Amino acid sequence: MRAARRHAALALCAALLLAAGCERERRNFEPPQGQAVAPKVRATVLQPGQPMPPAGAQAPDMPATPYTAGDNAFAVSQGKRLYRWYNCSACHAPGGGGDWGPALSDDKWIYGSRPNDIFLSIVQGRPNGMPSFGGHIPEDQVWQLVAYVRSLSGQLRKDVAPGRSDALQASEPEVARDREQPRPAVPRDGAQNR
Amino acid sequence: MPLAAAAVLLLACMGAHASPLQDVLSPAGPQASHIRDLWHITLAVCTLVFAGVLAALVLVLWRSPRAASTTAAELRPAAARERRSGRRVGAAIAASVLLLLFLIVASVLTDRAIAQLALKDAVRIEITANQWWWEARYDDDDPSRTFTTANELHIPVGRPVLFTLKSNDVIHSLWVPNLHGKKDLIPGRTATLQLRADKPGVYRGQCAEFCGFQHAFMAFLVVAHPLADYEAWAAGQRRSAVASGDAQAVRGRELFLGGTCVMCHTVLGTTASAHRGPDLTHFASRQTLAAGTLANTPEDLQRWIRNPQQFKPGVNMPASNLPDEDIKALAAYLRSLS
Numbered sequence: 001m002r003a004a005r006r007h008a009a010l011a012l013c014a015a016l017l018l019a020a021g022c023e024r025e026r027r028n029f030e031p032p033q034g035q036a037v038a039p040k041v042r043a044t045v046l047q048p049g050q051p052m053p054p055a056g057a058q059a060p061d062m063p064a065t066p067y068t069a070g071d072n073a074f075a076v077s078q079g080k081r082l083y084r085w086y087n088c089s090a091c092h093a094p095g096g097g098g099d100w101g102p103a104l105s106d107d108k109w110i111y112g113s114r115p116n117d118i119f120l121s122i123v124q125g126r127p128n129g130m131p132s133f134g135g136h137i138p139e140d141q142v143w144q145l146v147a148y149v150r151s152l153s154g155q156l157r158k159d160v161a162p163g164r165s166d167a168l169q170a171s172e173p174e175v176a177r178d179r180e181q182p183r184p185a186v187p188r189d190g191a192q193n194r
Numbered sequence: 195m196p197l198a199a200a201a202v203l204l205l206a207c208m209g210a211h212a213s214p215l216q217d218v219l220s221p222a223g224p225q226a227s228h229i230r231d232l233w234h235i236t237l238a239v240c241t242l243v244f245a246g247v248l249a250a251l252v253l254v255l256w257r258s259p260r261a262a263s264t265t266a267a268e269l270r271p272a273a274a275r276e277r278r279s280g281r282r283v284g285a286a287i288a289a290s291v292l293l294l295l296f297l298i299v300a301s302v303l304t305d306r307a308i309a310q311l312a313l314k315d316a317v318r319i320e321i322t323a324n325q326w327w328w329e330a331r332y333d334d335d336d337p338s339r340t341f342t343t344a345n346e347l348h349i350p351v352g353r354p355v356l357f358t359l360k361s362n363d364v365i366h367s368l369w370v371p372n373l374h375g376k377k378d379l380i381p382g383r384t385a386t387l388q389l390r391a392d393k394p395g396v397y398r399g400q401c402a403e404f405c406g407f408q409h410a411f412m413a414f415l416v417v418a419h420p421l422a423d424y425e426a427w428a429a430g431q432r433r434s435a436v437a438s439g440d441a442q443a444v445r446g447r448e449l450f451l452g453g454t455c456v457m458c459h460t461v462l463g464t465t466a467s468a469h470r471g472p473d474l475t476h477f478a479s480r481q482t483l484a485a486g487t488l489a490n491t492p493e494d495l496q497r498w499i500r501n502p503q504q505f506k507p508g509v510n511m512p513a514s515n516l517p518d519e520d521i522k523a524l525a526a527y528l529r530s531l532s
Contacts, residue, residue: 029503
Protein backbone atom coordinates (compact mmCIF):
# COMPACT_ATOMS: atom_id res chain seq x y z
CA MET A 1 0.00 0.00 0.00
CA ARG A 2 2.78 2.35 0.98
CA ALA A 3 4.76 1.30 -2.11
CA ALA A 4 1.76 2.10 -4.31
CA ARG A 5 1.47 5.53 -2.76
CA ARG A 6 5.18 6.16 -3.27
CA HIS A 7 4.83 5.13 -6.94
CA ALA A 8 1.92 7.49 -7.37
CA ALA A 9 3.94 10.33 -5.84
CA LEU A 10 6.86 9.55 -8.16
CA ALA A 11 4.55 9.50 -11.20
CA LEU A 12 3.09 12.86 -10.12
CA CYS A 13 6.59 14.37 -9.79
CA ALA A 14 7.54 13.05 -13.25
CA ALA A 15 4.35 14.50 -14.74
CA LEU A 16 5.06 17.88 -13.14
CA LEU A 17 8.62 17.86 -14.50
CA LEU A 18 7.30 17.04 -17.97
CA ALA A 19 4.70 19.81 -17.68
CA ALA A 20 7.50 22.26 -16.86
CA GLY A 21 9.16 21.13 -20.09
CA CYS A 22 6.00 22.09 -22.03
CA GLU A 23 6.08 25.56 -20.49
CA ARG A 24 9.71 25.96 -21.54
CA GLU A 25 8.82 25.75 -25.24
CA ARG A 26 5.47 27.56 -25.18
CA ARG A 27 5.19 30.33 -27.75
CA ASN A 28 2.88 32.98 -26.52
CA PHE A 29 1.78 35.24 -29.38
CA GLU A 30 -1.09 36.84 -27.53
CA PRO A 31 -0.37 40.39 -26.39
CA PRO A 32 -0.36 40.97 -22.61
CA GLN A 33 -3.79 41.94 -21.37
CA GLY A 34 -4.54 45.46 -20.17
CA GLN A 35 -2.58 48.66 -20.28
CA ALA A 36 1.03 49.28 -19.32
CA VAL A 37 1.79 47.85 -15.88
CA ALA A 38 5.29 49.12 -15.00
CA PRO A 39 5.23 51.56 -12.12
CA LYS A 40 6.32 55.02 -13.16
CA VAL A 41 9.72 55.29 -11.54
CA ARG A 42 11.72 58.44 -12.08
CA ALA A 43 15.45 58.64 -12.57
CA THR A 44 15.78 62.26 -11.44
CA VAL A 45 13.71 64.70 -9.43
CA LEU A 46 13.41 66.85 -12.55
CA GLN A 47 11.01 64.43 -14.24
CA PRO A 48 7.26 64.64 -13.77
CA GLY A 49 5.47 61.69 -12.22
CA GLN A 50 5.21 59.98 -8.87
CA PRO A 51 7.55 60.97 -6.02
CA MET A 52 11.08 59.59 -6.27
CA PRO A 53 11.82 56.62 -4.03
CA PRO A 54 14.30 57.53 -1.27
CA ALA A 55 17.98 57.10 -2.12
CA GLY A 56 19.24 53.58 -1.63
CA ALA A 57 15.79 52.02 -1.95
CA GLN A 58 15.52 48.82 -3.96
CA ALA A 59 13.74 48.99 -7.29
CA PRO A 60 10.08 48.12 -6.81
CA ASP A 61 9.01 44.59 -7.66
CA MET A 62 7.64 44.10 -11.11
CA PRO A 63 4.47 42.09 -11.66
CA ALA A 64 5.38 38.55 -12.62
CA THR A 65 4.95 37.78 -16.30
CA PRO A 66 5.54 34.47 -18.08
CA TYR A 67 8.85 35.87 -19.23
CA THR A 68 10.08 37.53 -16.03
CA ALA A 69 11.58 34.38 -14.60
CA GLY A 70 13.46 33.63 -17.80
CA ASP A 71 12.28 30.03 -18.02
CA ASN A 72 10.77 30.23 -21.48
CA ALA A 73 13.22 29.31 -24.25
CA PHE A 74 11.23 31.10 -26.96
CA ALA A 75 11.17 34.36 -24.98
CA VAL A 76 14.94 34.18 -24.49
CA SER A 77 15.57 33.58 -28.18
CA GLN A 78 13.28 36.51 -29.01
CA GLY A 79 15.36 38.55 -26.57
CA LYS A 80 18.46 37.51 -28.47
CA ARG A 81 16.94 38.72 -31.74
CA LEU A 82 15.87 42.02 -30.15
CA TYR A 83 19.35 42.51 -28.64
CA ARG A 84 20.57 42.69 -32.25
CA TRP A 85 17.53 44.50 -33.68
CA TYR A 86 17.46 47.30 -31.12
CA ASN A 87 21.22 47.75 -31.37
CA CYS A 88 22.14 46.75 -27.81
CA SER A 89 25.00 44.91 -29.50
CA ALA A 90 26.46 48.19 -30.77
CA CYS A 91 27.64 49.20 -27.26
CA HIS A 92 27.57 45.95 -25.28
CA ALA A 93 29.02 43.80 -28.15
CA PRO A 94 27.17 40.93 -29.86
CA GLY A 95 28.03 38.36 -27.18
CA GLY A 96 27.69 40.84 -24.32
CA GLY A 97 31.44 41.17 -23.90
CA GLY A 98 31.21 44.95 -23.67
CA ASP A 99 32.68 47.70 -25.82
CA TRP A 100 31.61 51.31 -25.30
CA GLY A 101 29.13 50.03 -22.78
CA PRO A 102 29.88 47.77 -19.82
CA ALA A 103 30.18 44.02 -20.33
CA LEU A 104 27.02 42.03 -19.62
CA SER A 105 28.70 38.64 -19.51
CA ASP A 106 30.78 39.19 -16.37
CA ASP A 107 29.86 39.24 -12.68
CA LYS A 108 29.88 43.04 -12.26
CA TRP A 109 26.49 44.77 -11.99
CA ILE A 110 26.62 48.52 -11.52
CA TYR A 111 22.85 49.01 -11.41
CA GLY A 112 21.70 45.69 -10.00
CA SER A 113 21.53 42.14 -11.32
CA ARG A 114 17.94 41.21 -10.47
CA PRO A 115 15.52 41.02 -13.41
CA ASN A 116 13.68 44.07 -12.06
CA ASP A 117 16.89 46.08 -11.89
CA ILE A 118 17.80 45.17 -15.47
CA PHE A 119 14.27 46.03 -16.58
CA LEU A 120 14.54 49.49 -15.04
CA SER A 121 18.04 50.04 -16.47
CA ILE A 122 16.63 49.43 -19.96
CA VAL A 123 13.44 51.43 -19.43
CA GLN A 124 14.96 54.42 -17.60
CA GLY A 125 18.45 54.55 -19.06
CA ARG A 126 21.58 55.00 -16.95
CA PRO A 127 24.31 57.62 -16.66
CA ASN A 128 27.32 57.58 -18.97
CA GLY A 129 25.51 56.70 -22.16
CA MET A 130 22.77 54.11 -21.65
CA PRO A 131 19.71 55.62 -23.37
CA SER A 132 16.23 55.27 -21.96
CA PHE A 133 14.12 52.89 -24.03
CA GLY A 134 10.95 53.44 -22.01
CA GLY A 135 8.01 53.92 -24.37
CA HIS A 136 10.11 52.79 -27.34
CA ILE A 137 10.12 49.07 -26.58
CA PRO A 138 6.90 47.28 -25.56
CA GLU A 139 7.10 45.92 -22.05
CA ASP A 140 6.93 42.25 -22.92
CA GLN A 141 9.85 42.76 -25.28
CA VAL A 142 11.82 44.45 -22.48
CA TRP A 143 11.23 41.33 -20.37
CA GLN A 144 12.49 39.18 -23.25
CA LEU A 145 15.60 41.35 -23.40
CA VAL A 146 16.03 41.04 -19.63
CA ALA A 147 15.88 37.25 -19.89
CA TYR A 148 18.46 37.25 -22.66
CA VAL A 149 20.78 39.67 -20.85
CA ARG A 150 20.72 37.32 -17.86
CA SER A 151 21.62 34.38 -20.11
CA LEU A 152 24.80 36.22 -21.14
CA SER A 153 26.38 35.63 -17.73
CA GLY A 154 24.93 32.14 -17.35
CA GLN A 155 22.09 33.08 -14.99
CA LEU A 156 19.49 30.98 -16.82
CA ARG A 157 18.92 27.24 -16.88
CA LYS A 158 20.99 25.41 -19.49
CA ASP A 159 17.89 24.08 -21.23
CA VAL A 160 16.50 27.60 -21.72
CA ALA A 161 19.58 29.64 -22.74
CA PRO A 162 20.08 29.99 -26.52
CA GLY A 163 22.40 27.45 -28.07
CA ARG A 164 22.46 28.80 -31.59
CA SER A 165 22.55 32.10 -33.36
CA ASP A 166 20.86 33.55 -36.43
CA ALA A 167 24.10 35.23 -37.46
CA LEU A 168 27.80 34.47 -37.12
CA GLN A 169 28.75 34.53 -33.46
CA ALA A 170 32.35 34.80 -32.34
CA SER A 171 31.69 34.44 -28.62
CA GLU A 172 30.80 31.35 -26.65
CA PRO A 173 27.15 30.28 -27.05
CA GLU A 174 25.00 31.42 -24.13
CA VAL A 175 24.10 27.85 -23.24
CA ALA A 176 27.76 26.98 -22.65
CA ARG A 177 28.58 29.86 -20.31
CA ASP A 178 29.55 29.37 -16.68
CA ARG A 179 27.29 30.94 -14.13
CA GLU A 180 28.85 34.12 -12.79
CA GLN A 181 28.12 35.10 -9.19
CA PRO A 182 26.70 38.64 -9.53
CA ARG A 183 28.33 41.28 -7.34
CA PRO A 184 27.77 45.02 -7.12
CA ALA A 185 30.24 47.26 -8.87
CA VAL A 186 30.79 50.98 -9.15
CA PRO A 187 31.36 52.79 -12.41
CA ARG A 188 34.90 53.89 -12.91
CA ASP A 189 35.51 57.61 -12.84
CA GLY A 190 35.29 59.02 -16.31
CA ALA A 191 33.03 58.08 -19.12
CA GLN A 192 33.33 54.36 -19.78
CA ASN A 193 32.39 51.58 -17.40
CA ARG A 194 34.01 48.64 -19.02
CA MET B 195 -24.60 16.10 -58.42
CA PRO B 196 -21.04 15.64 -59.79
CA LEU B 197 -22.01 18.15 -62.48
CA ALA B 198 -22.97 20.70 -59.82
CA ALA B 199 -19.70 20.07 -57.98
CA ALA B 200 -17.75 20.54 -61.21
CA ALA B 201 -19.64 23.78 -61.90
CA VAL B 202 -18.86 25.07 -58.39
CA LEU B 203 -15.19 24.15 -58.84
CA LEU B 204 -15.08 25.90 -62.20
CA LEU B 205 -16.69 29.03 -60.73
CA ALA B 206 -14.20 28.93 -57.85
CA CYS B 207 -11.32 28.76 -60.35
CA MET B 208 -12.77 31.67 -62.28
CA GLY B 209 -13.18 33.61 -59.04
CA ALA B 210 -9.52 32.99 -58.25
CA HIS B 211 -8.69 34.54 -61.61
CA ALA B 212 -10.25 37.84 -60.64
CA SER B 213 -7.66 40.57 -59.98
CA PRO B 214 -4.90 40.37 -58.99
CA LEU B 215 -3.88 37.63 -61.35
CA GLN B 216 -1.79 34.66 -60.24
CA ASP B 217 -1.89 32.18 -63.08
CA VAL B 218 0.86 30.22 -64.82
CA LEU B 219 -1.33 29.70 -67.88
CA SER B 220 -1.89 33.37 -68.74
CA PRO B 221 1.64 34.68 -69.22
CA ALA B 222 2.27 38.43 -69.35
CA GLY B 223 5.83 38.27 -70.65
CA PRO B 224 8.23 36.21 -72.79
CA GLN B 225 9.67 34.22 -69.85
CA ALA B 226 6.28 33.10 -68.62
CA SER B 227 5.22 32.33 -72.24
CA HIS B 228 8.16 29.97 -72.70
CA ILE B 229 7.32 28.25 -69.42
CA ARG B 230 3.67 27.95 -70.49
CA ASP B 231 4.73 26.43 -73.84
CA LEU B 232 6.97 23.90 -72.08
CA TRP B 233 4.06 22.99 -69.82
CA HIS B 234 1.78 22.42 -72.83
CA ILE B 235 4.42 20.27 -74.58
CA THR B 236 4.97 18.19 -71.45
CA LEU B 237 1.23 17.84 -70.91
CA ALA B 238 0.74 16.68 -74.53
CA VAL B 239 3.56 14.11 -74.37
CA CYS B 240 2.44 12.76 -71.00
CA THR B 241 -1.19 12.58 -72.14
CA LEU B 242 -0.09 10.66 -75.24
CA VAL B 243 1.99 8.20 -73.20
CA PHE B 244 -0.78 7.75 -70.61
CA ALA B 245 -3.38 7.10 -73.31
CA GLY B 246 -1.00 4.68 -75.12
CA VAL B 247 -0.28 2.68 -71.96
CA LEU B 248 -3.97 2.45 -71.08
CA ALA B 249 -4.84 1.39 -74.66
CA ALA B 250 -2.13 -1.32 -74.57
CA LEU B 251 -3.43 -2.54 -71.23
CA VAL B 252 -7.01 -2.77 -72.51
CA LEU B 253 -5.81 -4.54 -75.66
CA VAL B 254 -3.79 -7.08 -73.67
CA LEU B 255 -6.71 -7.81 -71.36
CA TRP B 256 -9.00 -8.14 -74.36
CA ARG B 257 -6.70 -10.55 -76.23
CA SER B 258 -5.45 -12.59 -73.27
CA PRO B 259 -5.86 -16.33 -73.86
CA ARG B 260 -8.83 -17.76 -72.07
CA ALA B 261 -8.44 -21.42 -71.10
CA ALA B 262 -10.81 -23.74 -69.33
CA SER B 263 -9.70 -24.89 -65.90
CA THR B 264 -9.29 -28.42 -67.15
CA THR B 265 -6.78 -27.54 -69.90
CA ALA B 266 -3.22 -28.54 -69.14
CA ALA B 267 -0.82 -25.63 -68.57
CA GLU B 268 1.68 -24.69 -71.27
CA LEU B 269 5.03 -25.40 -69.68
CA ARG B 270 7.38 -24.42 -72.49
CA PRO B 271 7.04 -20.92 -74.00
CA ALA B 272 6.45 -20.76 -77.69
CA ALA B 273 9.62 -19.35 -79.29
CA ALA B 274 7.81 -17.28 -81.93
CA ARG B 275 5.53 -15.58 -79.43
CA GLU B 276 8.47 -14.92 -77.12
CA ARG B 277 10.38 -13.16 -79.92
CA ARG B 278 7.34 -11.06 -80.80
CA SER B 279 6.81 -9.80 -77.25
CA GLY B 280 10.55 -9.13 -76.95
CA ARG B 281 10.35 -6.85 -80.01
CA ARG B 282 7.33 -5.03 -78.58
CA VAL B 283 8.96 -4.36 -75.20
CA GLY B 284 12.10 -3.16 -77.01
CA ALA B 285 10.03 -0.74 -79.12
CA ALA B 286 8.27 0.59 -76.01
CA ILE B 287 11.61 1.20 -74.25
CA ALA B 288 13.00 2.97 -77.33
CA ALA B 289 9.89 5.17 -77.52
CA SER B 290 10.20 6.05 -73.81
CA VAL B 291 13.87 6.98 -74.20
CA LEU B 292 13.13 9.11 -77.25
CA LEU B 293 10.24 10.92 -75.60
CA LEU B 294 12.25 11.57 -72.41
CA LEU B 295 15.14 12.89 -74.52
CA PHE B 296 12.67 15.09 -76.37
CA LEU B 297 11.41 16.51 -73.04
CA ILE B 298 14.96 17.12 -71.82
CA VAL B 299 15.81 18.96 -75.05
CA ALA B 300 12.61 21.02 -74.76
CA SER B 301 13.47 21.88 -71.16
CA VAL B 302 17.03 22.93 -72.02
CA LEU B 303 15.84 25.05 -74.96
CA THR B 304 13.23 26.71 -72.70
CA ASP B 305 15.92 27.50 -70.13
CA ARG B 306 18.06 29.10 -72.83
CA ALA B 307 15.14 31.06 -74.24
CA ILE B 308 14.24 32.38 -70.78
CA ALA B 309 17.80 33.52 -70.15
CA GLN B 310 17.97 35.43 -73.45
CA LEU B 311 16.89 38.90 -72.48
CA ALA B 312 18.89 41.94 -73.49
CA LEU B 313 19.47 43.84 -70.26
CA LYS B 314 20.12 47.23 -71.82
CA ASP B 315 18.20 49.94 -69.87
CA ALA B 316 17.06 47.28 -67.41
CA VAL B 317 15.30 48.42 -64.27
CA ARG B 318 17.46 47.04 -61.44
CA ILE B 319 15.65 46.00 -58.28
CA GLU B 320 17.31 44.42 -55.26
CA ILE B 321 14.84 42.26 -53.37
CA THR B 322 15.55 41.18 -49.81
CA ALA B 323 13.24 38.58 -48.30
CA ASN B 324 12.46 38.70 -44.59
CA GLN B 325 10.19 36.70 -42.34
CA TRP B 326 7.55 37.48 -43.66
CA TRP B 327 7.70 40.41 -46.05
CA TRP B 328 9.65 41.67 -49.06
CA GLU B 329 11.90 44.69 -49.28
CA ALA B 330 12.61 46.18 -52.71
CA ARG B 331 15.42 48.67 -53.35
CA TYR B 332 15.30 50.32 -56.78
CA ASP B 333 18.88 50.79 -57.84
CA ASP B 334 20.23 53.56 -60.03
CA ASP B 335 23.65 54.73 -61.23
CA ASP B 336 22.89 58.01 -59.50
CA PRO B 337 22.69 57.12 -55.78
CA SER B 338 20.25 59.97 -55.08
CA ARG B 339 17.74 58.26 -57.37
CA THR B 340 17.63 54.95 -55.50
CA PHE B 341 14.64 54.33 -53.28
CA THR B 342 13.23 51.60 -51.10
CA THR B 343 9.72 50.21 -50.87
CA ALA B 344 8.12 47.02 -49.64
CA ASN B 345 5.64 44.34 -50.69
CA GLU B 346 4.59 46.11 -53.88
CA LEU B 347 6.76 46.33 -56.99
CA HIS B 348 6.06 48.57 -59.93
CA ILE B 349 7.71 47.82 -63.27
CA PRO B 350 7.47 49.43 -66.71
CA VAL B 351 5.88 47.42 -69.52
CA GLY B 352 8.27 46.40 -72.29
CA ARG B 353 11.47 47.18 -70.35
CA PRO B 354 13.64 44.34 -69.00
CA VAL B 355 13.83 44.06 -65.22
CA LEU B 356 16.83 42.60 -63.40
CA PHE B 357 16.15 41.36 -59.88
CA THR B 358 18.97 40.77 -57.41
CA LEU B 359 17.68 38.38 -54.79
CA LYS B 360 18.88 38.21 -51.18
CA SER B 361 17.56 36.95 -47.88
CA ASN B 362 17.96 38.25 -44.34
CA ASP B 363 17.03 35.15 -42.38
CA VAL B 364 15.96 31.84 -43.92
CA ILE B 365 15.52 30.51 -47.46
CA HIS B 366 12.59 32.08 -49.32
CA SER B 367 11.53 31.76 -52.95
CA LEU B 368 10.20 34.45 -55.26
CA TRP B 369 7.39 33.41 -57.57
CA VAL B 370 5.24 35.60 -59.80
CA PRO B 371 3.57 32.93 -61.97
CA ASN B 372 2.42 35.39 -64.65
CA LEU B 373 5.95 36.66 -65.24
CA HIS B 374 8.49 33.96 -64.44
CA GLY B 375 9.23 30.72 -62.60
CA LYS B 376 10.47 30.40 -59.02
CA LYS B 377 13.86 31.50 -57.78
CA ASP B 378 15.21 30.86 -54.28
CA LEU B 379 16.54 33.63 -52.04
CA ILE B 380 19.28 32.11 -49.91
CA PRO B 381 20.90 33.87 -46.93
CA GLY B 382 24.49 34.81 -47.67
CA ARG B 383 24.14 34.33 -51.42
CA THR B 384 22.97 36.55 -54.24
CA ALA B 385 20.82 35.23 -57.07
CA THR B 386 19.52 37.09 -60.10
CA LEU B 387 16.31 36.84 -62.07
CA GLN B 388 15.49 38.68 -65.27
CA LEU B 389 12.10 39.17 -66.83
CA ARG B 390 9.96 41.47 -68.90
CA ALA B 391 6.27 42.25 -68.64
CA ASP B 392 4.57 42.87 -71.99
CA LYS B 393 1.01 43.35 -70.74
CA PRO B 394 0.04 45.98 -68.19
CA GLY B 395 -1.71 44.58 -65.15
CA VAL B 396 -1.46 43.68 -61.49
CA TYR B 397 0.16 40.30 -60.86
CA ARG B 398 0.33 38.54 -57.54
CA GLY B 399 3.55 36.99 -56.28
CA GLN B 400 4.05 34.61 -53.41
CA CYS B 401 6.86 33.08 -51.37
CA ALA B 402 7.23 29.55 -52.70
CA GLU B 403 9.60 28.00 -50.16
CA PHE B 404 8.34 27.19 -46.67
CA CYS B 405 9.91 29.84 -44.44
CA GLY B 406 8.15 29.61 -41.08
CA PHE B 407 4.83 30.30 -39.37
CA GLN B 408 3.51 32.88 -41.81
CA HIS B 409 4.90 31.55 -45.09
CA ALA B 410 1.37 31.51 -46.53
CA PHE B 411 0.95 35.23 -45.79
CA MET B 412 4.10 36.36 -47.53
CA ALA B 413 2.72 37.72 -50.79
CA PHE B 414 3.38 40.81 -52.87
CA LEU B 415 2.02 42.58 -55.93
CA VAL B 416 3.77 43.41 -59.17
CA VAL B 417 2.13 46.32 -60.97
CA ALA B 418 3.16 46.61 -64.63
CA HIS B 419 2.51 50.13 -66.05
CA PRO B 420 3.27 51.93 -69.30
CA LEU B 421 6.68 53.62 -69.02
CA ALA B 422 5.33 57.14 -68.38
CA ASP B 423 3.15 55.95 -65.47
CA TYR B 424 6.08 54.02 -64.04
CA GLU B 425 8.34 57.09 -64.19
CA ALA B 426 5.68 59.14 -62.40
CA TRP B 427 5.34 56.48 -59.70
CA ALA B 428 9.14 56.25 -59.24
CA ALA B 429 9.46 60.03 -59.00
CA GLY B 430 6.82 59.97 -56.24
CA GLN B 431 8.67 57.21 -54.36
CA ARG B 432 11.94 59.18 -54.44
CA ARG B 433 10.36 62.11 -52.58
CA SER B 434 10.43 62.30 -48.80
CA ALA B 435 7.22 61.64 -46.94
CA VAL B 436 4.55 64.32 -47.17
CA ALA B 437 2.12 63.94 -44.31
CA SER B 438 -1.11 65.88 -44.10
CA GLY B 439 -1.43 68.80 -41.67
CA ASP B 440 -4.68 67.38 -40.31
CA ALA B 441 -4.72 67.49 -36.47
CA GLN B 442 -5.27 63.73 -36.13
CA ALA B 443 -2.41 62.95 -38.54
CA VAL B 444 -0.10 65.36 -36.67
CA ARG B 445 -0.94 63.57 -33.41
CA GLY B 446 -0.28 60.24 -35.17
CA ARG B 447 3.11 61.48 -36.31
CA GLU B 448 4.04 62.36 -32.73
CA LEU B 449 2.97 58.91 -31.56
CA PHE B 450 4.87 57.25 -34.40
CA LEU B 451 8.11 59.09 -33.70
CA GLY B 452 7.82 58.95 -29.91
CA GLY B 453 6.67 55.37 -29.54
CA THR B 454 7.60 51.86 -30.53
CA CYS B 455 7.10 52.19 -34.34
CA VAL B 456 10.29 54.18 -34.78
CA MET B 457 12.41 51.29 -33.50
CA CYS B 458 11.83 49.21 -36.66
CA HIS B 459 10.36 51.38 -39.44
CA THR B 460 11.62 54.11 -41.74
CA VAL B 461 9.70 57.17 -42.88
CA LEU B 462 11.98 59.23 -45.10
CA GLY B 463 12.10 62.86 -44.02
CA THR B 464 11.57 62.08 -40.33
CA THR B 465 13.84 60.71 -37.60
CA ALA B 466 12.45 57.21 -38.22
CA SER B 467 15.22 55.36 -40.01
CA ALA B 468 15.32 51.76 -38.77
CA HIS B 469 15.36 48.90 -41.25
CA ARG B 470 13.93 45.99 -39.29
CA GLY B 471 10.43 46.37 -40.70
CA PRO B 472 9.03 47.58 -44.03
CA ASP B 473 9.79 51.14 -45.17
CA LEU B 474 6.61 53.19 -44.63
CA THR B 475 7.59 56.40 -46.45
CA HIS B 476 4.83 56.04 -49.05
CA PHE B 477 2.59 53.67 -47.18
CA ALA B 478 -0.66 55.13 -48.49
CA SER B 479 0.35 54.41 -52.10
CA ARG B 480 0.23 50.64 -51.49
CA GLN B 481 -2.81 48.46 -52.08
CA THR B 482 -2.20 45.92 -49.32
CA LEU B 483 -0.63 45.80 -45.89
CA ALA B 484 1.28 43.11 -44.01
CA ALA B 485 2.64 41.53 -47.24
CA GLY B 486 -0.71 41.03 -48.96
CA THR B 487 -2.50 39.84 -45.81
CA LEU B 488 -5.00 42.70 -45.51
CA ALA B 489 -6.36 45.45 -47.73
CA ASN B 490 -4.89 48.87 -47.06
CA THR B 491 -8.05 50.38 -45.55
CA PRO B 492 -8.29 52.54 -42.39
CA GLU B 493 -10.24 49.80 -40.54
CA ASP B 494 -7.83 47.00 -41.41
CA LEU B 495 -4.86 49.20 -40.61
CA GLN B 496 -6.22 50.00 -37.14
CA ARG B 497 -6.93 46.33 -36.46
CA TRP B 498 -3.43 45.45 -37.67
CA ILE B 499 -1.71 48.04 -35.45
CA ARG B 500 -3.79 46.99 -32.43
CA ASN B 501 -2.87 43.32 -32.68
CA PRO B 502 -0.88 41.99 -35.65
CA GLN B 503 -0.70 38.57 -33.95
CA GLN B 504 -4.41 38.18 -34.64
CA PHE B 505 -3.73 38.09 -38.39
CA LYS B 506 -0.20 36.70 -38.56
CA PRO B 507 0.62 34.81 -35.35
CA GLY B 508 4.37 34.88 -34.76
CA VAL B 509 5.01 38.00 -36.82
CA ASN B 510 7.75 40.23 -35.39
CA MET B 511 5.55 43.30 -35.05
CA PRO B 512 4.31 43.57 -31.45
CA ALA B 513 0.76 44.38 -30.41
CA SER B 514 -0.01 47.86 -29.16
CA ASN B 515 -1.75 48.75 -25.92
CA LEU B 516 -2.41 52.36 -26.95
CA PRO B 517 -5.93 53.72 -26.45
CA ASP B 518 -8.32 53.68 -29.43
CA GLU B 519 -7.93 57.39 -30.29
CA ASP B 520 -4.16 56.97 -30.51
CA ILE B 521 -4.46 53.94 -32.81
CA LYS B 522 -6.85 55.95 -35.01
CA ALA B 523 -4.36 58.82 -35.07
CA LEU B 524 -1.50 56.49 -36.04
CA ALA B 525 -3.60 55.01 -38.83
CA ALA B 526 -4.56 58.50 -40.03
CA TYR B 527 -0.89 59.50 -40.13
CA LEU B 528 0.16 56.40 -42.06
CA ARG B 529 -2.76 56.72 -44.47
CA SER B 530 -1.67 60.29 -45.21
CA LEU B 531 1.82 59.19 -46.35
CA SER B 532 1.18 59.21 -50.08
